[in-house]
Amino acid sequence: MSVKGLVTYRSAAASRVTLLDSLATYPSILRKKIKKHKLYAGDYVQGEIVGEQFVIEKIAPRKNLLVRPPVANVDSVLVVMAMKSPNFDSYLLDNFLAVYEYIGITPVIIFNKVDLADPQEVNRWKKLYESIGYEVVTLSALQEENLQKIKHYIQGNITIVAGPSGAGKSTLLSKLLGIELKIGEVSEKLGRGRHTTTAVTLYPADKNSFIADTPGFSKVEATYFMDKREVHRYFREFLRYRCKYSDCTHTNEPGCAVQEAVMRGEISCSRFKNYLKIMQFFWEKLDTVCKESRE
Ligand SMILES: Nc1nc2c(ncn2[C@@H]2O[C@H](COP(=O)(O)OP(=O)(O)OP(=O)(O)O)[C@@H](O)[C@H]2O)c(=O)[nH]1
Ligand SMILES: [Mg+2]
Ligand SMILES: [Zn+2]
Known part of the structure; x- marks a missing residue:
């Protein structure tokens, strides 16, 4: 049968x-x-x-396939970032977000280790990413604070927990599932000559829900996944603006509505700075527009 x-x-x-x-x-x-x-x-x-x-x-035909780690049919991605220890790195987060947008999965942002961080700072980042349109959950995996808020994003889905090394992904998953995942040792690596393959496990969570831990990256570059000229499409808030040129990369083109929005304070300096860093472009107005008082 x-x-x-x-x-x-x-x-x-x-x-x-x-x-x-x-x-x-x-x-x-x-x-x-x-x-x-x-x-x-x-x-x-x-x-x-x-x-x-x-x-x-x-x-069955796959609706998508993630490469690192290799998992098919992913419905949901939780991008876990520590707010402290290691320090929050918005450049890393923005690269993660762009990559998952490119793959076609809307990521949920998890700000972890709030027990160590300044609540005002956590709130500032939360508000910023919510204003862009992301779902943001702040929690402490270690202290099991707010874990239930994540259930909603897992239900009925194949979920992967992504994020940099040390963010607390394995801790979060262990607490969530009530299993003992060895912290920092979840994905066994199989050495095969020069090829190294990572084993992937999907753990059953709620009914019809499966979730995978992933080994942390210390670096993710959006341009490793996509062409430089495409990156602007995966910064969600940029899509709200119409520039003079439809394929504007928001760097050196005249009539750029995104740069105008940055100047008006509608687009966050942090996000635009990170975007320009990905594009490796120097915008001479950046320092005057984005004074220290503006994130
Ligand atoms: N204070 C505090 N520490 C945490 C929290 N979550 C995780 N940690 C600690 O952070 C360290 C790293 O946690 P892991 O869960 O191994 O991090 P990871 O993201 O799985 O790291 P990799 O597997 O290397 O990618 C451990 O010492 C955890 O105990 C938290 O909410 N608060
Ligand atoms: Mg881990
Ligand atoms: Zn533009």
Whole structure:
């Protein structure tokens, strides 16, 4: 009998499939005739249970595929940033946001370690990103403060927890799921000569909800994923303005409505500075427009 499942574990050497109704999990193999097909965590599959194994016969078309870590059919991304220790880095966050916008997944921003941070500063950043249109949750994973606010973004979804190293992703996931994830040691690395593959596990959260931890990046560059001339499309608030040229990159073009909006204080200096840094463009007006008093 053919049954449906979800690939909840994938490494270079092995995979596991979880049945969605019972959550029973089986080691899985690909049936001979699709042996050459690629298989990822997050793949919805159809197959047969033979003995103790799930034999995959069919892999459903993917709606998306994230590369680092490799997970298919991602519905939701939580970008976790520490507000302190390490210090909040808006450039890193803006790069993360642009990348997920580019992939087509609206990220939810999680500001973690609020127990260590200045509440006013946390609030300032929260307001800024909310004004752009992002959902922002502030919490302390360690002190289990506000964790329930995240449930809403996980329900019924395949979610990945992303963000820089040390942000508290593994801590958050451990507390949320009530499991013991080894902090800083969640994704096992399999050395394969010069190729290193990361194993991915999707943990069951709520009903029909699965969530994956990811190894932290210390650096994410939007331009690694997309062409420089495209980056402006993934800074949401820029899309509210119509420049003289429809393909304006908001750098050296005349009649740039985005630069005018920065000058009027409608677009945050922090965001525009980070954008210009990605574009590696020097705007001579930046220092006068963005005085210290403006974020
Ligand atoms: N004070 C405080 N510390 C936290 C909080 N969340 C996590 N930490 C600590 O921050 C450190 C890093 O936490 P991890 O959960 O390993 O961070 P990570 O994002 O998984 O890091 P990588 O796996 O390297 O990407 C640990 O020492 C945690 O105890 C928090 O809300 N408050
Ligand atoms: Mg971790
Ligand atoms: Zn422009």
